[in-house]
Amino acid sequence: MTAPTLILGAVVAPGLTDAVGDLLAQLEQQPYGQVSTSVYETGRLVADAPWVDGHARRLAYLLAEQGADGSWGPAGGYALVPTASAVQALLASLVRADPPDPAGPDRIEVVAAAIRGLAALARCLGDDAAMPDTPAADLIVPTLVARVDAHLAELAGAPTLAGAPGVLPRVDRRRVDAVNALLTSGQPVPSKLWHAYEVLGPAAATRDDVAPVDGAVGASPAATAVWLGHRRTDDPAARTYLDAVVARQGGPVPCCTPITVFERSWTLATLARVGLPVDPGARLLAELAAALGPDGAATGPGLPADADTTSTVLYALARLGRPVDPASLLHYDLGSHFCTWRGEDGQSVTTNAHVLEALGWHSRHGADRYTARVASLAGWLRDVQGPDGLWTDRWHASPYYATCCAVAALAGYAPPAVADAAIDRAVERILADQRDDGGWGRWSSTAEETAYAVQILLGSGRPIRPAVTAAVSRAVEHLRADRSDYPPLWHDKDLYAPILIVRAAVIAARKLVLAVAPTINQALSTTTPEAARSRA
Incomplete structure (x- = not known):
């Protein structure tokens, strides 16, 4: 059975290195950021x-x-x-x-x-x-x-x-x-x-x-x-x-601009998280580090610093060899979890997932003073998982984004006793939610939400079961390199799409598919997706 094998190679492999290079070039060439109109x-x-x-x-x-x-x-x-x-x-x-x-x-x-x-x-x-x-x-x-x-x-x-x-x-x-x-x-x-x-x-x-x-x-x-x-x-x-x-x-305007720090930190963190080789250059890293003040970093000029942007900047810098002490995050520590900013109404799953990654990286690399906080925050993140196995969040319309953030943080920095059962529940729900066309989406299949689902299935360190193999093989068509139809799903005053951040998520998913392509191809050569799903 060769067709699925050819699809994997034709859809996710071509131009992956060039896509990363283009993404990094645009981060420098268009520092205001690329945001859909509002x-x-x-x-x-x-x-x-x-x-x-x-x-x-x-x-x-x-x-x-x-x-x-x-x-x-x-x-x-x-x-x-x-x-x-x-x-x-x-x-x-x-x-x-x-x-x-x-x-x-x-x-x-x-x-x-x-x-x-x-x-x-x-x-x-x-x-x-x-x-x-x-x-x-x-x-x-x-x-x-x-x-x-x-x-x-x-x-x-x-x-x-x-x-x-x-x-x-x-x-x-x-x-x-x-x-x-x-x-x-x-x-x-x-x-x-x-x-x-x-x-x-x-x-x-x-x-x-x-x-x-x-x-x-x-x-x-x-x-x-x-x-x-x-x-x-x-x-x-x-x-x-x-x-x-x-x-x-050209006339219409976006809701929030510029998004320089937000766009750069999310893009770099997403690429580095899945092990893609990333070299953004000394100047861009220096500018990202300079965005960190005593209270952390802000998404845009005139906005207050927040724990979400701060933690993602810290994580991106650490993964790229420029670690900065994450003490600024402690301004947002409420004891049980972290607020996005002081006086926040409600709580954010993705902010806390990003804080867990930032503190978790530093704890693992010698900052023992954060170890206990990492463990307790991982427990909080597990405990707020929904009964359906997904997480939801106030900064994105899709539960697949929040679930991807939570799974990545738990898989990377929580002990197995805390992470494994929660991740397994999320994986089962993701498999159950796949649409007939092979994609995922709150309203219809989108490249962005499919990318999050694939990252959950392949990026959590869990065994690649036949059901996962079948689901990924059906999903790859949505990860085509030439797709650019990114509907607005992110929360601002209305919904918007941060274009490069979404592209980074799709590139990261393509990289994960390539990493396991031999396993998937071998499975596909001996069974059909339908049979794999029935055996799972």
Whole structure:
């Protein structure tokens, strides 16, 4: 039986070394990072900053991204934030009576999209699905709903929106009211709030403790644009940042940018974790090390340092021969587990998995003072595994990402008594979840989620059983080197895709498949995938 053998070679082998080299080159050549565009963030610029170059292209982008049901974004509650943003942006354009532009849609198209969007927004708000655990959703949704209602009142005397909902369902505003009270109190405000400056309202304009870092307010184009709108005088650095973001993306904008430290650390850690030869160069490593301050590293300029980014930077540097003492992580130690940042609402599985890797590496390489903490954190990570064998997390829509992070950390740095049973449960669930087309995915098969599943099956050090062989042989088609269709799955104000980080995950999975290809090929030469699954 030669076909599966040929598929393994044709799909995962070609260009693997070149792919790693290209990835490293892009980390240096495009230091801002590569991030998918955001309906939410682009909608904020359409609504609040029509003066920024590319307004018509952003308006056209919103119409092009609208789904057949009138909403924006995927299911499961994730449509709420982008739909609210897009609808409010379209209504703001109608209220302003934006002049026609050849680069954008005409008014009739905007009206039609707004009517369909309003109906979709009303459905999203009336749905029983919980509001997604994405940053600032409890501020964004009530603020934008109030603005939509205000626009509907302004347009009520015209026939423009005939047949559209007149008033949207009520939304809980307690969080918005509490933040507004804090902003007007003069008391210190958590700096992470500035990432959502665009929905904080007039009270934010009175604060003198918010200012751009490297031109960006909260690493957000929308936050920066609204902050600029509140200024009586222009800020050249902020305007340069905003214009550069728009120019790079061609009009629409991403949610968080730049993501230099985040992109570099995740990419390098992913490649090094599976043993790929990685030589990013002295300058890039020095810049990554320089991102570490007393409290660790931040994802982007104007954002607070956090344990997730800090631990991944530390792990990447250690694996690449530039270890830095991980004492900065202790700022986030809550005793039972680590918070992403102080005052975090909730907890993150993937943050703690990354902390376990960082501390685990140092403990194994002579830093005995972290050994007890590594053992207890491994126990915590095992204990929060779901009853179905998977882990879920607040920074990614797919359980396969969280499960991949947890399995890698437990396999690498937890004692077998803690790790083995948890990993075996995860492997069994991964095998059961494989789709008919051979891939994995929350909504449909994706290269990214298939890569995480393959890493769980092959990267945990567990025996490669016939069922694993069969599953991997069916999955390789999704790991093709020429695939680049990465849907947004990562949590920011709406979902996004960090392109190079996802590519690194796919490359890592391809490497693991190649490492066990002889075993898989031998098994495939004597049995069929169907028979292997039945014997397992």
